[in-house]
Amino acid sequence: MWDTAMVYGMGRSETVLAQALKGYARSEYQLSTKFTPQVAGDGDDPVADMLEQSLDRMGTGFVDLYWIHNPADVARWTPLLIPLLQSSRIRHIGVSNHTTT
Secondary structure (H helix, E strand, C coil): CEEECCCCCCHHHHHHHHHHHHCCCHHHEEEEEEEEEHCCCCCCCCCCCCCCHHHHCCCCEEEEEEEECCCCCCHHHHHHHHHHHHCCCCCCCCCCCCCCC
């Protein structure tokens, strides 16, 4: 499992990870990246937009785990993950840096 996020180096970590994984079959590893609300764009679907940019940088058609990176307005962002899950662009959904309250 390789974990990264767009905000780690503003996409650079995803690009470097893709380079490191060249030569390995996609079935040999799992990828995890994150949606970060604070840097979301203002388009119609910032979650999908950020995911597509991450997929492009990582050179893959899907991620195994896509996280909401922190609880900023989680009620707004969570429903936008469902179509991505249904389309198989993401395989699993997670939360990162959240509290139970």
